[in-house]
Amino acid sequence: MAERPRARRETVRLLFLIAPSLFWLLVFFLFPLLLVFAISFGQRGTYGGVRWDLTLENYVRFFDPLYLRIFGRTFSIALTTTFLCLLIGYPLAYFIATRPARWRNGLVLLLMIPFWTNFLIRTYAWLLILRDQGVINTFWTGPLHEFLVQIATALPLPLWEILLRATSQPLHLFGTDGAIIVGLVYGWLPDMVLPCYAAIERLDFSLVEAAQDLYANRFRSFTRVILPLTMPGIIAGSILVFIPSLGAYVTPDLLGGAKSIMLGNVIYSQFMSARDYPFGSAISFVLMAVMLVGTLVYFRMGAE
Amino acid sequence: MKGIRVIGLLVLVGSLTASLVACGGKGGGEEQAxxxxxxxxxxxxxxxxxxxxxxxxxxxxxxxxxxxxxxxxxxxxxxxxxxxxxxxxxxxxxxxxxxxxxxxxxxxxxxxxxxxxxxxxxxxxxxxxxxxxxxxxxxGTTGIGYNMEVFEEPPDSWAYMFDPELASQYAGKFTMLNDMRETIGAALKYLGYSLNSTDEAELMEARDLLIQQKQWVYAYDAEQYEDLLSADETVMAHAWSGDIFMAAEEDERLWYAIPREGATIxxxxxxxxxxxxxxxxxxxxxxxxxxxxxxxxxxxxxxxxxxxxxxxxxxxxxxxEEPAIYPPPDVMERLEWMEDLGDATPLWERIWTEVRAAATP
CATH class of the missing domain: 3.40.190.10 (Periplasmic binding protein-like II)
Incomplete structure (x- = not known):
């Protein structure tokens, strides 16, 4: 008998403790999500707003080749971004993690400092670097071109002709998918580096030594020991980069010159210029479903 | 004593006037402070x-x-x-x-x-x-902002942006507004249609024109096109009149023209x-x-x-005295107000998405 009130007190205490996070999840996550889900089955009112005649049409519309193509492009841009982030981020994380302990925090701080600046401002900065009269092209058509002219007069070779012709015109970097990817990679790099760094720092390097004692060369000890042991960091980083890249819409507008459209832009225009909330909600939901599947796969892999 | 009486009278008159003014608005009752x-x-x-x-x-x-x-x-x-x-x-x-x-x-x-x-x-x-x-x-109007050093005559026609022969001369050197209504509207005006068209055939024609034009467009931009003009990144921009006039105060080479086919007022x-x-x-x-x-x-x-x-x-x-701000009567007549598209909005939006998703050759 004496146990019951204590058990109840325990339950009450537990409820009390989880109440804030429960409240948070309900109000800021579940409720908006349900709202989006509900709206995705409605129909567009003539002047915006939602008419509640339930329909599946918004989901059917998504399977129009036009939107599927945009989805495919979005997916491949996000995938490329994630891959490049990994390619740059992992070695960087490895470098930082293998420095003496007193250096590491400082190096991580150095990595983070540029990211205290607003994302939009950093994206604008890339605009100034990439555009036709930007930093890169000023160098490309200026000093580099003149340097090549001098070499060409001193040492005539057919190779110079090609390079001279190339540098006589600015490179078209702005307004391309490449520019979008550069912006995204730069924007989300820390999200890749930090989880990788955490995983590598925790790595027990005596295991690497053991592998090398057993005649594994450096490559083999990397692929068989280091890589598998730091995989959770790689996967966490990839998800952290992939998800925001999939939903990007400022970067394609600014660096892509809005000439290349991603799913985030389609959603934005559905809510803004088309005032078609139901269709916008349906696309958002499909996108969220894809992200959810990705995250579930991650947890499944983590469990194994 | 007399002073106090005068002040009392003034206060009385003052409050009477105030209440009269307050009642004057709308049958009294309403708070008019x-x-x-x-x-x-x-x-x-x-x-x-x-x-x-x-x-x-x-x-x-x-x-x-x-x-x-x-x-x-x-x-x-x-x-x-x-x-x-x-x-x-x-x-x-x-x-x-x-x-x-x-x-x-x-x-x-x-x-x-x-x-x-x-x-x-x-x-x-x-x-x-x-x-x-x-x-x-x-x-104001929506027309064409331009660099006067590049254009001897004002580019006062949408042909500068849509006609293949003219527009290709400025390939990669002009921006269109990143705005569904204005950019599809400009294409419709060039084709001689209303910028409020809801006719599917006319809209498809405008769509094809915009997709053809895309290869010459530097960017679709509604926020910094005047900066791009000023930085010599472009020489011409689909623009809101006031933006260009503001920019022209800092860069004297910039000016604005209203296309003769008509434009948005x-x-x-x-x-x-x-x-x-x-x-x-x-x-x-x-x-x-x-x-x-x-x-x-x-x-x-x-x-x-x-x-x-x-x-x-x-x-x-x-x-x-500036015709680009206060246009002459004949140009004024060809300006058109934008009206809401109602149920044609999703069609416009789809076309706009198609244009932006189109691959450039």
Missing amino acids: LASELHVYNWSEYIDPQVYEDFEAEFGVRVIEDTFANNEELLAKLQAGAGGYDIIVPSDYMVAIMIEEGLLAELNHDNLPNLSNLDPKFANPPYDPGLVHCVPYLW WADNLCIPTTAPSKYTAEVFINYLLRPDVAAKNSNYTWYASPNAAATEYIDAEIL
């Missing part, structure tokens, strides 16, 4: 800051301004339930939508005696006949949302903005044309 603050939700750089100060000095009302970037943002904010704004400044077609959505309060014309200063051309705009819900604030309007905390103060402010000298001050500051006829004598001559 000025609020201490007025919240204005405006486009950025769209009013002479001096006007806010003068208003505060004269009426003791502090004006607090918040800014928005486009009409859609304004509508989305209001529909999402943002309250607290006394004055908003939507463009014409958005006024029509907001009236339809019941977001705008009806104006009490008794509080707006200066309405008579308006040019009769603006007394009955198609989006709000009789100015029941709004007062036109400034107006638009007006931004002073409205009061139904949720406004101080409607009466907002009306006093609108009436203040309608004063000839105040209206002229805002025109001189923004380089947009004023619908206020009485303001003409206070507006700088260089603004009045």
Whole structure:
């Protein structure tokens, strides 16, 4: 008998403790999500707003080749971004993690400092670097071109002709998918580096030594020991980069010159210029479903 | 003793006048006191800051301004339930939508005696006949901004942007507005159709034209196209008139032309949302903005044309004589107001998505 009130007190205490996070999840996550889900089955009112005649049409519309193509492009841009982030981020994380302990925090701080600046401002900065009269092209058509002219007069070779012709015109970097990817990679790099760094720092390097004692060369000890042991960091980083890249819409507008459209832009225009909330909600939901599947796969892999 | 009596009399007369004035508005009852603050939700750089100060000095009302970037943002904010704004400044077609959505309060014309200063051309705009819900604030056109060093003659035709032979000469050197209504509208105008077309065949023609044009377009941009012009990144831009005139103050090479095929005429309007905390103060402010000298001050500051006829004598001559701001009558006739597309909006949106998703050769 004496146990019951204590058990109840325990339950009450537990409820009390989880109440804030429960409240948070309900109000800021579940409720908006349900709202989006509900709206995705409605129909567009003539002047915006939602008419509640339930329909599946918004989901059917998504399977129009036009939107599927945009989805495919979005997916491949996000995938490329994630891959490049990994390619740059992992070695960087490895470098930082293998420095003496007193250096590491400082190096991580150095990595983070540029990211205290607003994302939009950093994206604008890339605009100034990439555009036709930007930093890169000023160098490309200026000093580099003149340097090549001098070499060409001193040492005539057919190779110079090609390079001279190339540098006589600015490179078209702005307004391309490449520019979008550069912006995204730069924007989300820390999200890749930090989880990788955490995983590598925790790595027990005596295991690497053991592998090398057993005649594994450096490559083999990397692929068989280091890589598998730091995989959770790689996967966490990839998800952290992939998800925001999939939903990007400022970067394609600014660096892509809005000439290349991603799913985030389609959603934005559905809510803004088309005032078609139901269709916008349906696309958002499909996108969220894809992200959810990705995250579930991650947890499944983590469990194994 | 006598002094006190005089003061008493003055107080009595004063309060009588005050109550009379208060009753004068609308059958009494309604609160007609000025609020201490007025919240204005405006486009950025769209009013002479001096006007806010003068208003505060004269009426003791502090004006607090918040800014928005486009009409859609304004509508989305209001529909999402943002309250607290006394004055908003939507463009014409958005006024029509907001009236339809019941977001705008009806104006009490008794509080707006200066309405008579308006040019009769603006007394009955198609989006709000009789100015029941709004007062036109400034107006302008959407045309072509250009670099005068590159163009000897003003590019006063949409052909510079759409005709394959002409446009390809400026390949990678011009921007179009990242705005569904304006850019599809410009293509429709070039083809000789209405920029409010809902005809599918006409819209498909416009779509094909825009997809063909895309290979020559540097970017679709509505935020920094004037900077791109100034930085020699481009030589020509599909542009809102006022943006170019503002930029021209800093870069003398820039100017603006209204295409002869016709273009969008638009007006931004002073409205009061139904949720406004101080409607009466907002009306006093609108009436203040309608004063000839105040209206002229805002025109001189923004380089947009004023619908206020009485303001003409206070507006700088260089603004009045500029055909790109106050076009001659024959050009004026070919300008078209944007009207809401209603149920054709998703079709327009789809076309706009197709254009932006199209691969460039």
